[in-house]
Amino acid sequence: MLASTSYLPDTPMAVSDRAFYEQLGQRIAEHRKARGITQVELAKTLGIAQQTLAHYEGGTVRIAIAMLAAVTQALDVSLEDLLGNFSTKSAGKRGPTSRLQQQLDQVSQLPKAKQKFVSEMLDTVLKQASR
Known part of the structure; x- marks a missing residue:
């Protein structure tokens, strides 16, 4: 099981980061619910607190990259499905956001x-x- 990662609550997320993590959290919640898994059950499988999972699903806390592998395995979903449009976004314009x-x-x-x-x-x- 993976240990919960800590975060700095007073470190604000950039707007684009917040949108990414909110959408990622929504997709995690959708896949979890589609499989009939509760937050408590998934959190236990991942080795984290249910409250931490709730923060991940709400997009208020950054989920560690290492945790994504465990999430994909627990939900039997591909990383591309979790990342959604963000995984194909790299084909667009590079550089700073306009x-x-x-x-x-x-x-x-x-x-x-x-x-x-x-x-x-x-x-x-x-x-x-x-x-």
């Missing part, structure tokens, strides 16, 4: 009401620009 992409990542982290407001503002600006 300012626009950084802003989109930040907007995606806002509450839904604020996302809607930003979307409406963009619609207004784009409508005026197309005239």
